Amino acid sequence: MTVKEIAERLALTPICVGDVEKCVTGCHIGDLLSLVMSKAQSGDAWITIQGNINVPAVASLTDCAMVIVAEGMKLDENAQSRAEQEGISIYSSEKSAYALACEIKECL
Amino acid sequence: MAENSVKLHYNVDASDFTVAGQASGAVKKVLKQLGFSADVIRRVAVAMYECEINMVIHADGGEIDVEITPEKIRMIHKDRGPGIKDIEKAMQEGYSTADEKVRELGFGAGMGLPNMKRYTDEMNISTELEKGTVVDMTVLVK
Numbered sequence: 001m002t003v004k005e006i007a008e009r010l011a012l013t014p015i016c017v018g019d020v021e022k023c024v025t026g027c028h029i030g031d032l033l034s035l036v037m038s039k040a041q042s043g044d045a046w047i048t049i050q051g052n053i054n055v056p057a058v059a060s061l062t063d064c065a066m067v068i069v070a071e072g073m074k075l076d077e078n079a080q081s082r083a084e085q086e087g088i089s090i091y092s093s094e095k096s097a098y099a100l101a102c103e104i105k106e107c108l
Numbered sequence: 109m110a111e112n113s114v115k116l117h118y119n120v121d122a123s124d125f126t127v128a129g130q131a132s133g134a135v136k137k138v139l140k141q142l143g144f145s146a147d148v149i150r151r152v153a154v155a156m157y158e159c160e161i162n163m164v165i166h167a168d169g170g171e172i173d174v175e176i177t178p179e180k181i182r183m184i185h186k187d188r189g190p191g192i193k194d195i196e197k198a199m200q201e202g203y204s205t206a207d208e209k210v211r212e213l214g215f216g217a218g219m220g221l222p223n224m225k226r227y228t229d230e231m232n233i234s235t236e237l238e239k240g241t242v243v244d245m246t247v248l249v250k
Binding site: 063 | 125126128129132133136146150153154157158161213214215217218219220223226
C-alpha cells in the first residue's frame with residue numbers, strides 16, 4: 001500500500017508531504033535514533049514520538065517510506081524544514097504507536 | 109585505481125544538530141548517482157551519520173574525508189574533541205557518556221560506535237586524550 005493510501009486509511013494529519021506514491025512494506029516503532037538506524041528497514045512506516053531535527057535525517061538515511069509522529073507529539077519547526085528539503089513524508093496522529101502499528105498491519 | 113576515485117571533504121561544525129547529517133546525506137546522494145547498491149549506500153550513510161553525530165555531541169566538530177572507488181568507500185573522521193578514555197567500554201552496546209540534553213534528542217543510547225562497527229568492513233580508531241580522535245572506516249563493495 002502506498003504512503004498516500006496508508007495516510008488516508010489511518011486518518012493521519014500531514015505535516016510534510018514527500019513522495020506519497022512510495023510503497024510501505026513494513027513498520028518500525030522506535031525513539032532511540034541509533035537503534036532505529038540499526039533496525040528500521042527500507043520501505044518501513046516509522047512510528048516515533050520524537051519530533052526533532054534528526055528525525056528527517058534518520059528517515060532519509062534508512063529510506064523509510066514515511067514517518068508518523070504518534071501520541072499527538074509535535075514536530076519541531078527546523079525538523080519540518082529539513083523534511084521538506086529531504087522530501088520526507090511526515091504525518092502526525094493522536095493515536096498510540098501500538099494502535100497505529102496494528103492498523104498498518106491490517107493494510108499490508 | 110586512482111583515476112577511478114572520487115574524493116570528498118566536509119567540515120562538521122561543533123554542537124550544531126541542525127547541520128549534523130549533511131555530510132552523510134551528501135555522500136548518500138553521490139553514491140546513488142554513481143550507482144552503488146542500496147545496501148552499500150545504507151551502510152556508508154548510517155556509519156557516517158553516527159560518526160558525524162558523535163563529532164557534534166562529544167567533540168568540538170571536525171573534518172571528514174571520503175574516498176570512493178569502485179571497490180570500496182573509505183571515510184576518515186578527524187575531530188578536535190577530548191578523546192575516548194576507554195575504547196573497549198565505548199564499543200559496548202548501551203554504554204554512553206552522553207548528557208540528558210543529547211538523550212532527549214534520541215541519541216546517547218550507546219549504539220553509535222557499535223553501529224559503525226556493524227555497518228563497516230574495517231574500522232580503526234586512534235584517540236589521544238585532550239587532542240582528538242580519528243575514526244577510519246571502510247565499506248567494501250562486494
